[in-house]
Amino acid sequence: MPERKLRILIAKPGLDGHDRGAKVVARALMDAGMEVIYTGLRQTPESIVETAIQEDVDAIGLSILSGAHNHLFKRVIELLKNEGAEDIPIFGGGIVPEEDVSYLKRIGVKRVFGPGANTEDIVSYIKEMTNK
Amino acid sequence: MISSIDELIQKMVSGDKRALGKIITLMEEDSSSSAYIVSKIYPLTGKAYILGITGPPGSGKSSIVDKLVSCYRNENLKVGVIAIDPTSPFTGGAILGDRIRMRSHYTDKNVFIRSMATRGTLGGLSRATSDSVKALDAFGNDVIIIETVGAGQVEVDIVKVADTVVVVSVPDMGDTIQKLKAGIMEIGNIFAVNKADIDGAEKCILEIKMMLELSETKNGWVPPIVKTFGDRDNGANELYEAIKNHHKYLLESGRQEKKKIARGKADLIYILQNLFIKKFYEAINEEELEELGKKIASREKDPYTIIEELIPRLKKFL
Ligand code: B12
Ligand SMILES: Nc1nc2c(ncn2[C@@H]2O[C@H](COP(=O)(O)OP(=O)(O)OP(=O)(O)O)[C@@H](O)[C@H]2O)c(=O)[nH]1
Numbered sequence: 001m002p003e004r005k006l007r008i009l010i011a012k013p014g015l016d017g018h019d020r021g022a023k024v025v026a027r028a029l030m031d032a033g034m035e036v037i038y039t040g041l042r043q044t045p046e047s048i049v050e051t052a053i054q055e056d057v058d059a060i061g062l063s064i065l066s067g068a069h070n071h072l073f074k075r076v077i078e079l080l081k082n083e084g085a086e087d088i089p090i091f092g093g094g095i096v097p098e099e100d101v102s103y104l105k106r107i108g109v110k111r112v113f114g115p116g117a118n119t120e121d122i123v124s125y126i127k128e129m130t131n132k
Numbered sequence: 133m134i135s136s137i138d139e140l141i142q143k144m145v146s147g148d149k150r151a152l153g154k155i156i157t158l159m160e161e162d163s164s165s166s167a168y169i170v171s172k173i174y175p176l177t178g179k180a181y182i183l184g185i186t187g188p189p190g191s192g193k194s195s196i197v198d199k200l201v202s203c204y205r206n207e208n209l210k211v212g213v214i215a216i217d218p219t220s221p222f223t224g225g226a227i228l229g230d231r232i233r234m235r236s237h238y239t240d241k242n243v244f245i246r247s248m249a250t251r252g253t254l255g256g257l258s259r260a261t262s263d264s265v266k267a268l269d270a271f272g273n274d275v276i277i278i279e280t281v282g283a284g285q286v287e288v289d290i291v292k293v294a295d296t297v298v299v300v301s302v303p304d305m306g307d308t309i310q311k312l313k314a315g316i317m318e319i320g321n322i323f324a325v326n327k328a329d330i331d332g333a334e335k336c337i338l339e340i341k342m343m344l345e346l347s348e349t350k351n352g353w354v355p356p357i358v359k360t361f362g363d364r365d366n367g368a369n370e371l372y373e374a375i376k377n378h379h380k381y382l383l384e385s386g387r388q389e390k391k392k393i394a395r396g397k398a399d400l401i402y403i404l405q406n407l408f409i410k411k412f413y414e415a416i417n418e419e420e421l422e423e424l425g426k427k428i429a430s431r432e433k434d435p436y437t438i439i440e441e442l443i444p445r446l447k448k449f450l
């Protein structure tokens with residue numbers, strides 16, 4: 001049987017217009033053989049969860065550089081629960097202070113990658129995390 | 133395994149989007165799941181109207197799909213969309229970005245959008261497209277819109293899957309229409325000249341008209357040419373009307389029935405082809421294939437002779 005293709009949603013929630021990081025990551029995942037659903041800027045938590053369900057992704061990666069990470073991650077996680085889709089793992093990256101990273105981990109974010117994160121590390125992390 | 137697929141099918145049929153998403157994934161991954169699922173849901177299919185949107189890369193297909201979804205939603209119809217983007221032949225990965233243009237429908241409960249990568253299939257669709265259409269149909273969609281990959285001369289498989297094919301072209305294609313003549317321009321039931329805001333739209337329309345004059349009219353349907361503006365609202369209604377007219381024509385002329393029969397035949401051949409290829413890979417492992425490749429390359433044997441020799445081994449699969 002052919003190897004299972006990983007499908008990953010890379011989304012930018014809120015009004016944050018910094019999309020370089022998200023694009024760099026999307027490109028790196030594609031180069032690693034994954035299918036990346038890229039939805040562009042200004043997504044609401046509602047649209048992210050709806051997209052994740054319709055696209056049946058293996059994981060959701062949020063990119064947030066605006067400072068609104070605590071609120072946005074929490075909201076996406078809540079909505080996933082409401083939809084019975086809390087089994088879809090969620091991770092992310094951007095500008096997130098250390099103390100917030102531990103908060104995010106407590107509410108269920110798998111991992112947060114900061115500036116300068118190596119895309120190879122991101123790729124191997126995703127492979128590991130989704131390897132159920 | 134099978135029982136959990138049954139459960140998924142049950143859920144999907146009762147309107148669960150997550151189950152539909154998972155069923156499409158199964159279909160994309162493995163043709164034996166497809167075979168099982170299609171055999172279960174087939175009686176529920178055949179109701180949806182299937183619209184294909186094709187055209188060169190960047191011509192505005194996704195933008196137009198977005199506008200058409202709005203038109204269908206205004207009439208309260210339930211819409212499924214399959215949007216196909218290319219898989220990189222080098223990495224096997226893909227960035228699926230058609231959705232970006234359809235954001236106004238993301239949270240509409242009556243719109244289901246699925247992005248798909250070609251995964252090596254040529255012809256403008258992916259292997260699982262035709263089966264996924266059946267899943268979207270069984271889910272209860274009234275309309276299913278398929279956006280092909282950016283297409284040129286050979287990506288014409290959409291004609292085997294869709295009831296109506298809209299070919300999108302853009303003014304600055306210039307004399308490329310000439311080049312496309314033998315390819316996607318022949319499959320259009322409707323022509324949309326998109327980006328009609330840029331210079332050369334009239335010239336583009338003229339070229340399409342001339343091309344259509346050369347080809348014989350197909351069973352009394354003269355393909356209309358509509359100006360569209362994918363990034364604006366004008367033009368969308370005209371295109372929508374043209375599509376509805378074609379649908380009406382299909383029903384009234386009996387073409388719809390003929391198309392369904394032709395589609396049935398195409399399905400058979402397509403499934404058989406894929407089955408053969410799958411069985412071939414089951415019978416012959418990578419090393420042996422490499423060896424055979426070497427023999428062909430060194431002129432020790434020709435490919436036809438090798439196939440002749442392989443046939444007895446493939447027969448046991450039939
Ligand atoms: C370039 C930049 C801009 C560009 C953005 C261009 C674009 N289209 O992206 C412009 C000039 C437009 C801009 C504007 C603003 N910016 Co600015 N900008 C930056 C800057 C200098 C670099 C960001 C960048 O592109 N980095 C390169 C990419 C590749 O790195 P990255 O995004 O961090 O991504 C990496 C990781 O974080 C991680 N990652 C990121 N996303 C994801 C997602 C997943 C799933 C994963 C796994 C990993 C991951 O992996 C990536 C690869 O290593 C940063 C400062 C900094 N050093 O980060 C400020 C910065 C982000 N900006 C800032 C601010 C305040 C703004 C403005 C509000 C106004 C201003 N003061 O300039 C506006 C807001 C614009 C808007 N609408 O949102 C602040 C944010 C402060 C905060 N969050 O508390 C920063 C931190 C500067 C600062 N120190 O004040 N900015
Ligand atoms: N000027 C102008 N730009 C348009 C029009 N329609 C779409 N565009 C722009 O053309 C670009 C491509 O549009 P898409 O809808 O993504 O095109 P596509 O055919 O789906 O592209 P692929 O799926 O990549 O082949 C976008 O930047 C659109 O905003 C139009 O009528 N006029």
Ligand SMILES: [Mg+2]
Nearest residue numbers: 193194230279
């Ligand atoms: Mg597109």
